[in-house]
Amino acid sequence: MEGFDLNKLVRESVRKLQPYSSARDEYVSDGSEMLFLDANENPFDNGVNRYPDPYQRSLKSLLAEQKGLSERQILLGNGSDEVLDLIFRAFCEPNQDNIISLPPTYGMYKVLAGINAVENREVLLTTDFEPNVDEIQNVVDANSKLLFICSPNNPTGNAFKKEGIQKLLESFSGLVVIDEAYIDFSKDESWLSALKTYPNLIVTQTLSKAYGLAGIRLGICYASEEIIGVLNKIKPPYNVNQLTQQQALQRVLNQDLVKQEVQQILDEREELIKALNGLEFVKELYPTDANFVLAKVDDANKRYQQLLEKQVVVRNRSTQPLCENTLRFTVGTPEENKKLIAILKELN
Numbered sequence: 001m002e003g004f005d006l007n008k009l010v011r012e013s014v015r016k017l018q019p020y021s022s023a024r025d026e027y028v029s030d031g032s033e034m035l036f037l038d039a040n041e042n043p044f045d046n047g048v049n050r051y052p053d054p055y056q057r058s059l060k061s062l063l064a065e066q067k068g069l070s071e072r073q074i075l076l077g078n079g080s081d082e083v084l085d086l087i088f089r090a091f092c093e094p095n096q097d098n099i100i101s102l103p104p105t106y107g108m109y110k111v112l113a114g115i116n117a118v119e120n121r122e123v124l125l126t127t128d129f130e131p132n133v134d135e136i137q138n139v140v141d142a143n144s145k146l147l148f149i150c151s152p153n154n155p156t157g158n159a160f161k162k163e164g165i166q167k168l169l170e171s172f173s174g175l176v177v178i179d180e181a182y183i184d185f186s187k188d189e190s191w192l193s194a195l196k197t198y199p200n201l202i203v204t205q206t207l208s209k210a211y212g213l214a215g216i217r218l219g220i221c222y223a224s225e226e227i228i229g230v231l232n233k234i235k236p237p238y239n240v241n242q243l244t245q246q247q248a249l250q251r252v253l254n255q256d257l258v259k260q261e262v263q264q265i266l267d268e269r270e271e272l273i274k275a276l277n278g279l280e281f282v283k284e285l286y287p288t289d290a291n292f293v294l295a296k297v298d299d300a301n302k303r304y305q306q307l308l309e310k311q312v313v314v315r316n317r318s319t320q321p322l323c324e325n326t327l328r329f330t331v332g333t334p335e336e337n338k339k340l341i342a343i344l345k346e347l348n
C-alpha cells in the first residue's frame with residue numbers, strides 16, 4: 001500500500017471542519033470529587049442524569065484489549081447502521097463520488113448511498129456467491145471511494161474466500177469496508193489482523209447478532225487511527241447512550257456466555273440443515289458461516305405464506321438477484337428450531 005494518502009479520500013468539507021466541542025470534551029474527569037456545573041444537566045442523581053462519555057472509553061478499552069488493537073483504532077456507533085452512515089458522510093461527496101456494492105448483499109449499503117446522494121455501482125457476486133474481482137476492477141474509477149464487502153455475506157451466508165478479498169484490498173484505491181456482522185459464527189478468521197497491513201481497510205462489527213444485543217444498538221468500526229480520527233470529527237457527540245455503554249460492557253466482559261450461546265446456535269444450525277436437506281421442496285441449501293441458512297425452494301412465495309399461516313416468519317429473499325425462490329431461515333432456540341422443523345415436515 002505504498003503512497004496511500006487518506007487526505008485525498010476525505011471530503012473537503014470534512015477536512016476543513018472544526019468539530020463541535022462538548023462539555024465532556026473540554027473537561028475529562030480523573031475520578032476525583034468535582035462539582036460538574038458545565039453541561040446544564042439536572043444535578044439530581046438517577047443513574048442517567050449525566051451525559052454519557054462521548055468516547056465510550058471503558059468499552060473501547062475492553063474491546064481494544066480483546067482484539068489486540070489501540071483504543072484509537074475504534075469508533076462506536078448507534079448500531080453498524082450509524083457507523084456505515086458516518087463512513088459515507090466522511091468520504092463520499094454527494095452527486096460526485098460512487099461506491100461499489102456486491103449484490104445479493106445487505107440492503108443498507110444501497111439505502112445509505114441513496115440517502116447520501118452517492119452513486120451505487122453494483123457488481124453481482126458470481127454464481128457461487130464470491131466477489132467478481134475482475135468486474136469490480138472494471139467499474140472502479142477515480143471517484144470510487146468505498147467498496148463494501150459483507151463477509152459472511154447476508155443473505156447468502158457464506159464467508160468470501162481470502163484470495164479475492166486480498167486482491168481487492170491490494171488494488172482498490174478507495175477504502176474497503178468489510179462488514180463482519182456475522183464473524184462470530186464463522187470458522188474463518190476476522191480481517192482485523194489485516195488492519196496493520198492495509199491502511200485502506202475498515203472492519204465493522206456489531207453486538208446485534210452473536211452478542212445478543214440488537215436492542216441496545218451498538219456498532220463497532222475498527223480501522224487505522226487516521227480513519228477513526230476522521231470519523232470522530234463528524235460523529236454526533238453523544239451518539240452511544242449511557243445504558244447502551246453499560247449493557248455492552250457487561251456482555252463483552254461475559255465472553256463465556258457469548259461463546260456458549262454461539263455454540264448452541266451452531267449446533268442448532270446443523271440440525272436445521274439436516275432437516276432442510278431431507279425436504280422434497282428444498283432444492284438447494286447454500287453453505288453458511290452465519291446464524292442463518294439460505295435455501296432455494298420450489299416456490300418461495302407459497303412456502304413463505306404456508307409458514308406464516310403456522311405463525312412462523314422467515315425472510316423471503318426472492319427479489320434479490322441470484323436468489324430466485326429463496327428463503328432465509330434464522331436459527332432460533334432449540335425449542336423454536338424443533339417447532340420449525342416439525343412444521344416444515346408437515347408442509348405439502
Ligand SMILES: *Cc1c(COP(=O)(O)O)cnc(C)c1O
Binds near residue numbers: 079208209
Ligand atoms: C444485521 C446486520 C448488521 C447489523 O446492523 P446493526 O445496525 O449493528 O444492528 C450489519 N451488517 C449486516 C450485513 C447485517 O446483516
